[in-house]
Amino acid sequence: MLRKSWMMAKTEIRMVFKNKQVKGIPVFIIAMSVGFSIIFAWLGSISLFAIGPELEEFQMFYSLFMPAMMGIFITAIPVMLPVMIAADSIIGEKERRTIIPLLATPLTDAELLFGKMLTAMIPGIIVAYASFGLSVALVNGMMYFWAPSLIWIWPSLLATIQTLVMPILFSALAVGIMVIISSRVGKVYEAYQWGGSIIMPAMLVAFSLMLEGTGIDWIIFGFVTLILLVAVIGLFRLALNLFNRDKLITRL
Amino acid sequence: MDVPIEIKNLTKTFGDIVAVREVDLGVHRGEVFGFLGPNAAGKSTTVKVASTLLAPTHGTVEINGYDVLEEPEEVRAVIGLLPEDGADTHYDRLTAAENLEYFGRLYDVPKEKLENRIEELLEFLELADRRDNSPGTFSTGLKQKLSLARALVHDPPVVFLDEPTSNLDPIMSRKVRAFIQQMAEGSKQTYFMCTHLLSEAEHLCDRVGFISHGRLVEVGRPAELRRKFWTQRTFELQLAATGLTKAQSIIKSTGLVLSVQIENKRVVYVVEKAEQKNPEIVRALVEAGLAVVELRERIPSLEDVYLKVIGGDS
Structure with missing residues (x-):
């Protein structure tokens, strides 16, 4: 199953980035992450100069503020990309009628859906990881020169794990939602609107990072991860059950 | 198979x-x-x-x-x-x-x-x-x-x-x-x-x-x-010289054809069981002194067959 899905995903990713609406998004996401990293790091360092003596309190504040803010930009915002790719790859394929010859190939339903999932997930994950990597380098690089006492306060181990895990789960969730709504939606722009619904849970996860340092942060992360994992598996199975060539072709 | x-x-x-x-x-x-x-x-x-x-x-x-x-x-x-x-x-x-x-x-x-x-x-x-x-x-x-x-x-x-x-x-x-x-x-x-x-x-x-x-x-x-839908077959007959009207009346007088007429300097007739009747028709014409140059079947196209089979329905 993996070989064909991977081959399909490679070709589709190439196609997706020829779409004018999609190809600017990774640059936008990375630019936003990098831009806000610089702003937050700069704010942190000038605040430290202003506060001066209460260094410990500030470090604590900073260790809470940074994960929450960066979490939004590194966990939640990159979800836009898999949503847009999944909409283009699943609903767009229907809209452009290229789905007909594709459905006539020997791909199984699972291979096809997994291929679509990889198509949406891989760029989303790469962009999220690139944003994270660049932000970590920039923030800590700036701290090295401006406020060495704040260096490596962000990212914590939890923030790192969260940034590595969440894009995978949210991307998979985006694809599952797109497959399920594909039977009801005929246009890509309608799918974008539906896909927007996935940004909200991503934001909530990002805000949950504000609890970092309270002792229940790992529990919350574990709980959220488990819920998302169950949701992803459930959605994939539901999508597989709902995926019906007959209905898809009849509604074209 | x-x-x-x-x-x-x-x-x-x-x-x-x-x-x-x-x-x-x-x-x-x-x-x-x-x-x-x-x-x-x-x-x-x-x-x-x-x-x-x-x-x-x-x-x-x-x-x-x-x-x-x-x-x-x-x-x-x-x-x-x-x-x-x-x-x-x-x-x-x-x-x-x-x-x-x-x-x-x-x-x-x-x-x-x-x-x-x-x-x-x-x-x-x-x-x-x-x-x-x-x-x-x-x-x-x-x-x-x-x-x-x-x-x-x-x-x-x-x-x-x-x-x-x-x-x-x-x-x-x-x-x-x-x-x-x-x-x-x-x-x-x-x-x-x-x-x-x-x-x-x-x-x-x-x-x-x-x-x-x-x-x-x-x-x-x-x-x-x-063949199935055209039991009545149409033939075109070309003569060496004049005599179209004579040929038409000879063919008609044999009583073997369903209809006969002249179209574009040819005698056109409709016949059933053509394999049996065509030789008799040609023989009658030759015996009357007419020189038959060509006898060709007017083959109905698939479109004709289609129209006959489902033309009314479509």
Whole structure:
């Protein structure tokens, strides 16, 4: 199953980035992450100069503020990309009628859906990881020169794990939602609107990072991860059950 | 006999609408079969069921021995499909060659064989100079040719072509027909072709089936169908010199013909059991001193047969 899905995903990713609406998004996401990293790091360092003596309190504040803010930009915002790719790859394929010859190939339903999932997930994950990597380098690089006492306060181990895990789960969730709504939606722009619904849970996860340092942060992360994992598996199975060539072709 | 397309009692409904009704049909290996009928007769629905895109409501369809419901992946592996409006089903963000490569790989064609096959098809279809262009820049005719190439890229034993020349100008239609004919000739591939262009079916198909309101009305070789529906045959008789009126009255006086008249300097008569009666008619004319230069049957076209079989219904 993996070989064909991977081959399909490679070709589709190439196609997706020829779409004018999609190809600017990774640059936008990375630019936003990098831009806000610089702003937050700069704010942190000038605040430290202003506060001066209460260094410990500030470090604590900073260790809470940074994960929450960066979490939004590194966990939640990159979800836009898999949503847009999944909409283009699943609903767009229907809209452009290229789905007909594709459905006539020997791909199984699972291979096809997994291929679509990889198509949406891989760029989303790469962009999220690139944003994270660049932000970590920039923030800590700036701290090295401006406020060495704040260096490596962000990212914590939890923030790192969260940034590595969440894009995978949210991307998979985006694809599952797109497959399920594909039977009801005929246009890509309608799918974008539906896909927007996935940004909200991503934001909530990002805000949950504000609890970092309270002792229940790992529990919350574990709980959220488990819920998302169950949701992803459930959605994939539901999508597989709902995926019906007959209905898809009849509604074209 | 080897029957790679076997349709038994196929019915397909969409809600209350019966698109295909109790169709029984077998298409033989190496045959080019034409599925003819008016719009909404059930041609495309039959192809969609046979290519696993739609599920049958009742009945069974087996392709190369595989059941479309039980073994859909196996069925899809042995078919090539040019869908209805196939010209609009290409990936415009890939080049023509990349489109073919993508599908070839989905059909598990080995890399080297695929490269050769793509070049062969692009060359054969006169698309080689456009191989690196997006299909979005192609005319409808070129897109349709690319659809054909896509349907054949994995060299499938069974090929379904749904209106392969629709929306094409006469020159491009002729080119596409020539291509299909070249591919079909001497190959063991089975072609199942939907069309409402009767001249196309007459030109390309070994056998044809007429479908109307979802029912398969007639199946046979074009010549067989003509014989079946034209028991009364029409002949044109040309004389060496004048004497058309005399010939007309002699033929009429034999009492062997149903009607006789003069058209474009020829005597035209309609007769039943022509094999028995024609020699008698010619003998009567020769005995009357008339020189018969040519006796030619006016063969009804497949269109005439079609109109006779389902013309009223369509």
